Amino acid sequence: MGEDYAIPGQEYALVFAAATLxxxxxxxxxRAVATAIGAFTPIRDRDVHVRPTPRMGGVAVYLGVAAGVLMALQLPRLxxxxxxxxxxxxxxxxxxxxVLIGVLDDRFDLDAVTKLAGQxxxxxxLVLFGVQWVQMWVPADNPEGGTTVxxxxxxxxxxxxxxxxxxANAMNxxxxxxxxxxxxxxxxxxxxFVFSVHQLVVSKDDTSASQPPLIAAALVGACLGFLPHxxxxxxxxxxxxxSMFIGLTMAAATTSAGGKLDTSTFGGRSTVALLAPLIVVLAVVFIPVLDFLLAVVRRTREGRHPFSADKRHLHHRMLAIGHTQRQAVLIFYLWAALLSASAVSLAFVTDAQPVAWLTAAGVLxxxxxxxxxWARARRLRRSRAGVG
Structure with missing residues (x-):
């Protein structure tokens, strides 16, 4: 494969474009099929939409990812x-x-046990096809600064x-x-994608190491193609x-990139760089898992089923303090970008301090x-109280 590894950028671009288109x-x-078979999201008390809207969008996302993968099969390097x-x-x-389980749920509202069994x-x-964690690098008190489990x-x-x-459930x-x-x-x-491409360049292994960025590129394209709708x-x-398909695809790409990280290839890189796959996982799941944990704790304390529905998720709270739907979504995008960029950047640096300062500024x-x-509304209330 040569001393210098050249990223097949044009081929990844074709995969991305095929999935998007x-x-x-x-x-x-x-959408037309979902409408015809009655796969609608009903208007519930906890919902923010005001009209029945067809579901099953995961079918389009799956077909887009499949198109990207089929495109890769036709390309010499990928x-x-x-x-x-x-x-x-x-x-x-x-x-x-x-996706089939999800379609049945979108149409017939399957019970939680059936969905869990399908997941x-x-x-x-995935495991039968070889997607599983083989080893994990963890910090340890030794001259190398860590060990491989x-x-x-x-x-x-x-x-x-x-x-x-x-x-799968956090994305849901x-x-x-x-x-x-x-x-x-x-x-x-x-x-x-950025992290796994970096791993590909370092390892120069365009067989197994090229699987995670290919999966990620196809998923990015499919999400971009679906977003306008x-x-x-x-x-x-x-x-x-x-939601379940995206969760499964993210799990597969993360496992392939992080679970099979060849620590010998990365040699004497810093502890932070070697932990980057785990940090990427935390960055990917931080927002939905935090929401999931807060919801379970809240419902349990109230004596309700931990998976019962309510209108106090993080996105509901964003609307409650005065954001519009679009503003709330864009702010969530900002948090997701901040977390992902901060985690992935650690794989490219030996000194984590600049990343920490930039992350702190981004958090602020x-x-x-x-x-x-919320602050503006509070200031207005105080102002009116003073005038009164």
């Missing part, structure tokens, strides 16, 4: 990603299963299934505003078919924008 063009047809492993095929097969089945298919097949499979379940939790899940998933996938005011929703800006309507 196919998703954008086919979403209208999916086709090598299919030679050493069947992981990408596993993403398509498992994705088809979880476990899909995650198990290896997993057997059962442990690796369990971690993969658990990560898939967490991401964040899907509450028009374009929110689509944009956050796209930003997170961009972060994974889904941004406020949305004409079609992701539905469970979309994001907090200011997030709380501005």
């Amino acid at each position: 196919v998703t954008f063009l086919i979403t209208g047809g999916v 086709s090598r990603a299919f030679e050493s492993s069947s992981e990408i095929k596993g993403v398509l097969v498992a994705g088809a299963v979880i 476990i089945l899909s995650a198990g298919i 290896s997993f057997d097949s059962v442990q690796g499979a369990a971690i993969t299934v658990l990560l898939t379940l967490v991401l 939790f964040i899907d509450g505003l028009d374009g929110l899940l689509t944009g956050v998933a796209m930003i997170a996938a961009i972060g994974l 889904n941004f406020s005011p949305a004409r079609i929703f992701m539905g469970d078919s979309g 800006v994001a907090l200011t924008l997030t709380l501005w309507p």
Whole structure:
């Protein structure tokens, strides 16, 4: 493969373009089918939309990702990603299963146990196709500053299934505003793409190391193609078919990039750089998992079922303090970009201090924008109270 590795940028661009174009063009047809079969999101008390909107958008996203993968099969360098492993095929097969479960739920509202069984089945298919954690680098008190922990097949499979379940349900939790899940998933996938391309360049392995960026590139394109249909005011929703498929795809790409990180290739890189895959995972799931945990704790303390619905998710609170739907979604995009960029940048630097300062500045800006309507309303109330 040569001393210097050249990134196949044009080929990744073709994968991205194919996924974007196919998703954008086919979403209208999916919307028509969803309307014809009655796969609508009903108007519930906790919802923010005001008219029945068709679901099943995940079908279009899946077909877009599949188109990107099929495009890669026709390209000389990216086709090598299919030679050493069947992981990408596993993403398509498992994705088809979880999208089918999601479509049934979008139409018939399946119970939680049935959906969980479908998620476990899909995650198990990923494992059968070789998508599982093999080793993980952890910090330790030794001259090398860390050690590599290896997993057997059962442990690796369990971690993969658990990560898939967490991401599939976390992505579902964040899907509450028009374009929110689509944009956050796209930003997170961009972060994974950048990191996994960096890993590819360092390892110079255009077989197994080229699988994560290929999956990520196809997902970025599919999300971008779907976003014009889904941004406020949305004409079609992701539905469970979309949120669960995106969660599964993100889990597969993250596992492939982080779970199989070759520590010997990275040699004496800093501890922070070697931990970057784990940081990327935390950045990807931070917003939906935080929302998920807060919701479970809140409902449990109130004596309700932890998975019962309410109108106090993070995105509901954003609307309550005065943001419009579009403002709330754009602010969530900012937080997602800040987290992903901060995590991925650690893989490119040996000194984490500049990244920490830039992240702190970004957090300050994001907090200011997030709380501005609340602060303004509070100042107005105080002003009126003073006049009164």
